[in-house]
Amino acid sequence: xxxxxxxxxxxxxxxxxxxxxxxxxxxxxxxxxxxxxxxxxxxxxxxxxxxxxxxxxxxxxxxxxxxxxxxxxxxxxxxxxxxxxxxxxxxxxxxxxxxxxxxxxxxxxxxxxxxxxxxxxxxxxxxxxxxxxxxxxxxxxxxxxxxxxxxxxxxxxxxxxxxxxxxxxxxxxxxxxxxxxxxxxxxxxxxxxxxxxxxxxxxxxxxxxxxxxxxxxxxxxxxxxxxxxxxxxxxxxxxxxxxxxxxxxxxxxxxxxxxxxxxxxxxxxxxxxxxxxxxxxxxxx
Amino acid sequence: xxxxxxxxxxxxxxxxxxxxxxxxxxxxxxxxxxxxxxxxxxxxxxxxxxxxxxxxxxxxxxxxxxxxxxxxxxxxxxxxxxxxxxxxxxxxxxxxxxxxxxxxxxxxxxxxxxxxxxxxxxxxxxxxxxxxxxxxxxxxxxxxxxxxxxxxxxxxxxxxxxxxxxxxxxxxxxxxxxxxxxxxxxxxxxxxxxxxxxxxxxxxxxxxxxxxxxxxxxxxxxxxxxxxxxxxxxxxxxxxxxxxxxxxxxxxxxxxxxxxxxxxxxxxxxxxxxxxxxxxxxxxx
Numbered sequence: 001x002x003x004x005x006x007x008x009x010x011x012x013x014x015x016x017x018x019x020x021x022x023x024x025x026x027x028x029x030x031x032x033x034x035x036x037x038x039x040x041x042x043x044x045x046x047x048x049x050x051x052x053x054x055x056x057x058x059x060x061x062x063x064x065x066x067x068x069x070x071x072x073x074x075x076x077x078x079x080x081x082x083x084x085x086x087x088x089x090x091x092x093x094x095x096x097x098x099x100x101x102x103x104x105x106x107x108x109x110x111x112x113x114x115x116x117x118x119x120x121x122x123x124x125x126x127x128x129x130x131x132x133x134x135x136x137x138x139x140x141x142x143x144x145x146x147x148x149x150x151x152x153x154x155x156x157x158x159x160x161x162x163x164x165x166x167x168x169x170x171x172x173x174x175x176x177x178x179x180x181x182x183x184x185x186x187x188x189x190x191x192x193x194x195x196x197x198x199x200x201x202x203x204x205x206x207x208x209x210x211x212x213x214x215x216x217x218x219x220x221x222x223x224x225x226x227x228x229x230x231x232x233x234x235x236x237x238x239x240x241x242x243x244x245x246x247x248x249x250x251x252x253x254x255x256x257x258x259x260x261x262x263x264x265x266x267x268x269x270x271x272x273x274x275x276x277x278x279x280x281x282x283x284x285x
Numbered sequence: 286x287x288x289x290x291x292x293x294x295x296x297x298x299x300x301x302x303x304x305x306x307x308x309x310x311x312x313x314x315x316x317x318x319x320x321x322x323x324x325x326x327x328x329x330x331x332x333x334x335x336x337x338x339x340x341x342x343x344x345x346x347x348x349x350x351x352x353x354x355x356x357x358x359x360x361x362x363x364x365x366x367x368x369x370x371x372x373x374x375x376x377x378x379x380x381x382x383x384x385x386x387x388x389x390x391x392x393x394x395x396x397x398x399x400x401x402x403x404x405x406x407x408x409x410x411x412x413x414x415x416x417x418x419x420x421x422x423x424x425x426x427x428x429x430x431x432x433x434x435x436x437x438x439x440x441x442x443x444x445x446x447x448x449x450x451x452x453x454x455x456x457x458x459x460x461x462x463x464x465x466x467x468x469x470x471x472x473x474x475x476x477x478x479x480x481x482x483x484x485x486x487x488x489x490x491x492x493x494x495x496x497x498x499x500x501x502x503x504x505x506x507x508x509x510x511x512x513x514x515x516x517x518x519x520x521x522x523x524x525x526x527x528x529x530x531x532x533x534x535x536x537x538x539x540x541x542x543x544x545x546x547x548x549x550x551x552x553x554x555x556x557x558x559x560x561x562x563x564x565x566x567x568x569x570x
Contacts, residue, residue, distance in 0.1 A: 185486050189486065193478055196559070198563040204470045218507065219479055259520065
């Protein structure tokens with residue numbers, strides 16, 4: 001499958017990497033980009049991630065057979081409304097966001113032909129962001145979760161699978177609600193924990209500077225992530241994330257109680273449960 | 286400074302790495318090891334970390350001018366009592382534990398010549414453990430915190446500094462109580478958070494297997510750490526750690542409240558505070 005003209009709305013690391021990968025695979029002929037940050041547009045063009053920069057999102061999608069939404073999750077609904085009247089040529093409208101139910105609902109509400117929409121979420125990324133961090137190999141070997149709805153057309157789903165396969169990723173289908181609940185635990189909760197941990201330790205930092213080790217560095221690595229992006233994700237996946245935060249709070253409270261009580265056996269049991277839990281989550285991929 | 290005969294009580298990764306580094310630097314002539322796990326003794330000898338294995342801790346320290354305690358923190362007081370009558374040749378008795386006030390108090394309570402004791406804590410280590418994980422280069426370029434007390438002799442302190450300098454580490458002096466408070470925030474709290482997070486996500490693992498990304502992997506890496514070792518550290522540093530856990534709980538609760546209220550600005554402020562806090566803690570080393 002070759003797309004003649006792709007529109008990339010949001011020229012950050014994920015969208016930029018996707019276009020770089022499609023280009024490297026010969027799966028796209030021309031890429032038109034738009035980003036509300038003009039600096040991002042310029043860098044994306046300089047890196048060859050996009051061939052031209054459009055004046056706005058609506059101009060970018062005109063004549064495009066592939067439309068990729070890769071702006072922060074919070075902006076996606078507004079972008080969909082803006083571009084909805086101009087998608088006559090689109091064969092596939094897709095996104096790369098970390099939450100899927102909110103985007104699906106917005107697409108079905110705004111798009112005249114919602115069957116052309118199929119959400120996607122690649123299991124790849126780093127704490128870096130912006131077009132300078134884009135890499136054509138970012139998705140190689142990674143799972144990408146596709147969340148078609150009952151209304152997604154067979155052609156749009158096939159196009160979405162083919163597009164991701166061209167990047168070297170492995171497409172896996174999943175319902176949007178199931179995706180959001182899983183991500184709340186396995187991705188959004190670790191980010192919430194890392195932010196809370198870095199904020200707590202940072203409040204004591206005057207005495208601590210220079211004493212950090214690999215444990216602190218690793219545990220808080222994702223606390224260096226982009227604030228706007230994660231604010232939007234947390235808000236878009238509110239209910240499942242609150243459940244997950246409550247789950248973490250319960251474990252933390254149980255550990256605290258065992259330490260305060262000097263209950264060595266209870267501490268050890270919780271640690272062993274943590275070790276086994278981590279192995280179970282990471283058992284396969 | 287060259288030690289003629291070192292006794293290593295506890296032949297795990299840290300103690301084994303120390304002996305490997307001292308040997309590589311020509312700073313020790315002969316090493317006698319003891320570990321209550323016979324398999325550890327055998328592996329330590331096979332790797333050349335120790336020259337001979339003693340029948341018990343007391344036999345190991347007989348005639349040693351350097352005595353290194355490298356068993357889990359919870360065992361140190363008992364070991365000190367056992368070896369106390371047999372330290373006539375010792376110039377330096379030291380340890381490598383992650384908490385320092387408890388060991389210092391045990392040393393001053395049990396040793397007839399407490400001036401020979403100087404605690405130490407190298408800022409190095411991984412989630413691995415045991416003699417198979419020992420590396421002579423583990424401490425190169427790392428800070429090692431030395432916690433002499435008012436009773437520590439100048440000779441013992443000089444010997445401890447020289448020993449660590451020989452491994453390539455950079456010795457920094459600090460009061461034991463100050464050390465324990467700092468470690469509660471920068472090391473013990475990240476471990477508590479990682480254990481709680483891995484336990485919480487692991488409880489949902491049936492639906493999540495295969496969906497983890499780099500964020501989950503990094504944030505929970507240290508949740509793979511040894512349960513006995515961390516049980517002991519948590520108990521040995523109880524009061525400062527409870528303060529730190531409360532600090533984390535407050536941040537997590539604040540983040541939860543902002544998400545539940547849909548307060549985008551408050552979420553963003555907390556994330557920015559986390560980012561700045563991490564940079565501040567990791568600003569120098």
